[in-house]
Amino acid sequence: AQKVTQAQTEISVVEKEDVTLDCVYETRDTTYYLFWYKQPPSGELVFLIRRNSFDEQNEISGRYSWNFQKSTSSFNFTITASQVVDSAVYFCALSSGTYKYIFGTGTRLKVLA
Amino acid sequence: GAVVSQHPSWVICKSGTSVKIECRSLDFQATTMFWYRQFPKQSLMLMATSNEGSKATYEQGVEKDKFLINHASLTLSTLTVTSAHPEDSSFYICSARGQHGAGELFFGEGSRLTVL
Numbered sequence: 719a720q721k722v723t724q725a726q727t728e729i730s731v732v733e734k735e736d737v738t739l740d741c742v743y744e745t746r747d748t749t750y751y752l753f754w755y756k757q758p759p760s761g762e763l764v765f766l767i768r769r770n771s772f773d774e775q776n777e778i779s780g781r782y783s784w785n786f787q788k789s790t791s792s793f794n795f796t797i798t799a800s801q802v803v804d805s806a807v808y809f810c811a812l813s814s815g816t817y818k819y820i821f822g823t824g825t826r827l828k829v830l831a
Numbered sequence: 832g833a834v835v836s837q838h839p840s841w842v843i844c845k846s847g848t849s850v851k852i853e854c855r856s857l858d859f860q861a862t863t864m865f866w867y868r869q870f871p872k873q874s875l876m877l878m879a880t881s882n883e884g885s886k887a888t889y890e891q892g893v894e895k896d897k898f899l900i901n902h903a904s905l906t907l908s909t910l911t912v913t914s915a916h917p918e919d920s921s922f923y924i925c926s927a928r929g930q931h932g933a934g935e936l937f938f939g940e941g942s943r944l945t946v947l
Contacts, residue, residue: 753935761922763875763938809874811936819865819936823874 720745722812724822731800732830739795739825741810747771750814752786752793757824758806769793771814800829833859835927837939844915845947851911852942854925860905861927865936866898869922881908915946 721744731737743752754766767777769786777784781798797804810822834857844850854864862883867875879900880888887900897919899911912919922943926936 751935755938761924761941761943763924763926763941765935765937768935818877818880821875826872 720747720812720814720820722810722820722822724808724810724825726825727823728826728828730828730830733802734799736796736798737800737827737829739797739808739810739827741793741795741822743791743793743810743812745812745814747814750812753811753813753819754784754793754795755809755811756806757809763809766795766808797827800827802829802831805829833857833927833937835861835925835937835939837925837942839942840940841943841945843945843947846916847914849911849913850915850944851909852923852925852944854908854910854927854939856906856927856937859927861908862905863928864902864908865926865928866900866908866910867924867926869924869941871922875924878910883908912944915944917946920944920946 723742726740729737750771752769756764756766767784774786774788783796785794805828807824807826809824812820836855836857838853842850864881866878868878869875877890878893881900881902883902883905889895897913902908922941924941925939928936
């Protein structure tokens with residue numbers, strides 16, 4: 719069975735703090751993809767990153783960074799020096815085989831000024 | 832990234848009427864599109880996979896006669912909520928898969944349906 723767990727339902731931080739959003743996944747497939755999406759209050763989902771199962775290199779994009787560790791089946795997302803505009807719900811997702819996406823339950827991030 | 836446009840972004844209708852939501856891929860051809868439903872403060876629930884030129888594949892528990900999906904062209908899929916009831920009120924989101932590899936999903940803006 720495939721599953722994505724985002725244990726943090728809601729996180730509140732003060733602006734400029736760093737914050738890490740956790741994502742743990744389960745799959746028996748050896749080839750799979752992991753994603754992070756951002757859903758701001760307006761509702762649309764914004765693609766942030768895709769990582770395939772054979773690429774464990776961490777990635778940094780501006781204030782965003784991702785830590786993929788197959789040994790712990792985790793794909794965590796860190797925002798450095800958070801800003802109010804980062805306030806949103808963040809979804810981690812897993813895709814393999816049939817290309818269906820399995821979404822986590824999301825983590826609501828509130829960045830306070 | 833690729834652009835997926837969804838229309839209307841919000842709609843209010845009376846109970847018993849039908850509502851059609853359109854999902855268009857603007858700058859790429861999408862042989863497969865996906866329809867999701869999202870309840871307030873909850874995750875996305877996959878309703879069905881829309882395949883161009885063939886019948887949609889519905890997830891377990893989703894009524895195919897209630898949620899009609901048509902994918903007549905490579906750039907357009909439609910979801911029609913038939914005989915809508917208040918419990919059908921929700922946020923409906925379509926997405927299309929990119930063309931490379933497993934491809935990331937690109938999402939439409941979503942359509943908020945309120946049934947009175």
